[in-house]
Amino acid sequence: MSKDSTTASERDFTKGVPLEDIADEGILTGQVGDESVLLVRKGEALFAVGATCTHYGGPLADGLVVGETIRCPWHHAAFCLRTGQVEHAPALDGLKCWRVEQSGGRVFVREAQLAAPSAKAGHAKAKAPESVAIIGGGAAANAAAMTLRREGYEGPITLWSADASPPYDRPNLSKDYLAGTADPAWLPLRSPEFYAEQRIDVRCGQQVVTLDPANQEITLSGGTREHYGALLMATGAKPIRLAVPGAQLPHVMVLRSLADCDALIARLATVQRCVVVGAGFIGLEAAAALRTRGAQVHVVMRGAHPMERVLGPALGDMLKKLHESHGVVFHAGADVSEITANSVKLSSGDELPAELVVAGIGVDPEVALAQQAGLAIDRGVVVDEYLQTSAPHVYAAGDIARWPDVHTGTRIRVEHWVVAERQGAVAARNILGQQRRFDAVPFFWTQHYDIAVNYVGHAEGWDRVDIDGDPDVHACAATYWRGNKRLAVATVGRDLENLRAEAAFEAQT
Incomplete structure (x- = not known):
């Protein structure tokens, strides 16, 4: 491949780029007018599609080409390179496509292509x-x-x-x-x-x-x-509700629906001291959101580490340290025994001041x-x-x-x-009678402040977790095993690795 020092914003695909600048399964970013476009090569085929995921705007140039799809590094949406159509959620809309032409060893991106009429x-x-x-x-x-x-x-x-x-x-x-x-x-x-x-x-x-x-x-x-x-x-x-004295008080809330969330936001206008019960996805994400709004947050959890049942102790400890760095206080190994109008009493004997209680103990x-x-x-x-x-x-x-x-x-x-x-x-x-087997690899993401954890696969139980990298600097991968079988992979700051793990799991079926 020839060396190309041209930046993506300077690279005008309508003027052509050398074919040798695009490696097989490589991605080249450039412009068509005011639009950012990706040129993707798959063998002898060349494709030009929009550069931004239609879900949350993830940069597809940082994604992965799998077959004739391109996959978003953030939340694993996949798009067909030929048509731009969505192949995998969470994207709802497809990508714009352009016609590609080769001439004299150069690749040119021509006019935008209209969506093909449905043949279905x-x-x-x-x-x-x-x-x-x-x-x-x-x-x-x-x-x-x-x-x-x-x-x-x-x-x-x-x-x-x-x-x-x-x-x-x-x-x-x-x-x-x-x-x-x-x-x-x-x-x-x-x-x-x-x-x-x-x-x-x-x-x-x-x-x-x-x-x-x-x-x-x-x-x-x-x-x-x-x-x-x-x-x-x-x-x-x-949502599972707390079953302790005081759990029916009006300041004890859950977070499932938009109405629940709006009610929480309304209360936050007048309260500062919050207790979150549960350190799973909803509990910890809510804790991060409440801290972002400036509330004081205490988290009560039964285990020693947040999300330990799903992510294991190493990533759980990482998340605990992350939240503590933002001022969240954890109460590990404790249950709520009673809720009053202005406090939460714990099984440990501690009593926490609370004007708002958010129960995130599962569904x-x-x-x-x-x-x-x-x-x-x-x-x-x-x-x-x-x-x-x-x-x-x-x-x-x-x-x-x-x-x-x-x-x-x-x-x-x-x-x-x-x-x-x-x-x-x-x-x-x-x-509609198509007899499509559901065989997708499970995927989820969880966001805490500016740190995301991506998880692909499914491990309800494991006997070994291998950690590559350093959780404390938010750059690592955790691989969950049962015997010699790899069950799942969780990554922090390694989006492309998570995509590759998903493709590898798919290839095993």
Whole structure:
């Protein structure tokens, strides 16, 4: 490869670049007019796509080429290099593409390409149910509705959500939105105009109370019955509440919904002393957000290290030190024994002043409707590899679904946003008869101040954790093993390594 000292902002792809400057599977960044563009080479093929991930704006130049996809280093969204279409969540929109031309040993990026017309409508019609009902308003539900339309389905789609708000970016609630650094306009996943244009009927504040799979009917809380051709259950999870004296006091709160978050933010206008109960994802992310707003934060946790059950002691200790450097005080090995109007009493005998208590002690899958309908239940709704439940024409996705995971060889249930979105998309395709096996590698990220932990794979238990790098300088990788089997990889400051681990797990299936 020839040496090229041209910076990305100076490199004008319309004037051409030497072909030899682009290595196989290499990525070159440049400009087309005012737009940042990536040139990607895959063998003899060359592709030009937008340089920024459509999810949170991650730099795709720092990502990974896998097959004919490019993957975002931040949250593992994947895009097709040929069409720009989204291949993997969490991105909702595809990338812009340009036509590429070679001449005289140089590569030129020409005009932008229009999205190819859908060739899927005929297939969707051939297998389509008369209508699709989606119960839920979160990641899986929204992804399923959008995928049905992208796949050419033209029938009625109704999304029945108990939430008062249309689908929104739930991960942001415990991160930037609670911290006050995110514009509220960022939260909705789609605008009302989008749903209207796509003919997706979003019914908010609607509780489905019964499901009758035999007659393909649901009943709403008001008594109205609705027929469906196929149904996706994506009812999500509900936060576990504290069960101690004083837990029902009005300043004891949970964080699950947008309404929960707005109520928390409103209280923060008048309080300063906060106690967070639980040191899992929600608890610690909430603690970081509360500190960003200037509140005093104490965290009560049963274990010795935050997130130890998922991340192990080394990364747990890293997160503890990170939070302590921002002023968070931890109370390890303790339970809450009582809550009063202005304090939290601990099993250790300590008493903490508290004007606000946030319980982040986990969630339970919302399976009451599935139980009422007689579906198979095993710590979640049991589904097959196609995400179909034990009832015909009924699928499940997201926090409630327990599926046979090809990577671990066991049934698992995962409570993370990206998994829910990917399951919603696969379930939608299977509703249309495509028989797509759900075999995605689980992925999640957690953000604390300016430090992110990316985790790919699934390790409910392990007998060894190998640490490469130094957690204390926030540059490391943890690999979780059972025997000789690598189960999962968590990275800090090594986004590309996490992407490579995901691709390696995929290649094993």
